[in-house]
Amino acid sequence: xDIATLQTRLxxxxxxxxxxxxxxxxxxxxxxxxxxxxLALQTNSLAVVVALASGELAxxxxxxxxxxxxxxxxxxxxxxxxxxxxxxxxxxxxxxxRIHAAxxxxxAPRGHAFAALRHDxxxxxxxxxxxxxxxSARSTSP
Numbered sequence: 020x021d022i023a024t025l026q027t028r029l030x031x032x033x034x035x036x037x038x039x040x041x042x043x044x045x046x047x048x049x050x051x052x053x054x055x056x057x058l059a060l061q062t063n064s065l066a067v068v069v070a071l072a073s074g075e076l077a078x079x080x081x082x083x084x085x086x087x088x089x090x091x092x093x094x095x096x097x098x099x100x101x102x103x104x105x106x107x108x109x110x111x112x113x114x115x116x117r118i119h120a121a122x123x124x125x126x127a128p129r130g131h132a133f134a135a136l137r138h139d140x141x142x143x144x145x146x147x148x149x150x151x152x153x154x155s156a157r158s159t160s161p
Contacts, residue, residue, distance in 0.1 A: 025156050026071070047069070056068060067110075071089075094114075
């Protein structure tokens with residue numbers, strides 16, 4: 020399974036959260052991601068970014084190559100203080116429950132699954148902060 024497919028699946032799982040209703044879930048792509056996040060925070064005060072963090076070839080007994088890719092799911096919180104903006108801790112908890120053990124391929128629920136590995140709080144230095152959920156995805160290619 021390629022990286023774009025893994026990212027698309029993560030975006031689908033994340034976007035299903037009712038806490039994110041109407042809020043952007045962005046992916047690292049060709050566009051200016053920093054600008055997209057800044058614009059989202061100006062109007063929504065909350066945005067989620069899914070970005071590939073790392074990957075490595077995993078040892079496997081089968082003849083197929085197995086990759087273990089790690090994604091950052093970053094919950095950005097801006098300066099706006101609106102009543103309808105959920106806390107980043109509540110959103111983190113919801114996303115962790117949605118993603119951990121979710122099948123990577125919904126058509127093959129007994130196959131590989133996502134794993135929530137850890138989370139961190141990062142200070143943006145300008146009054147903003149982000150919570151980062153580290154997600155692992157193991158996939159094989161023919």
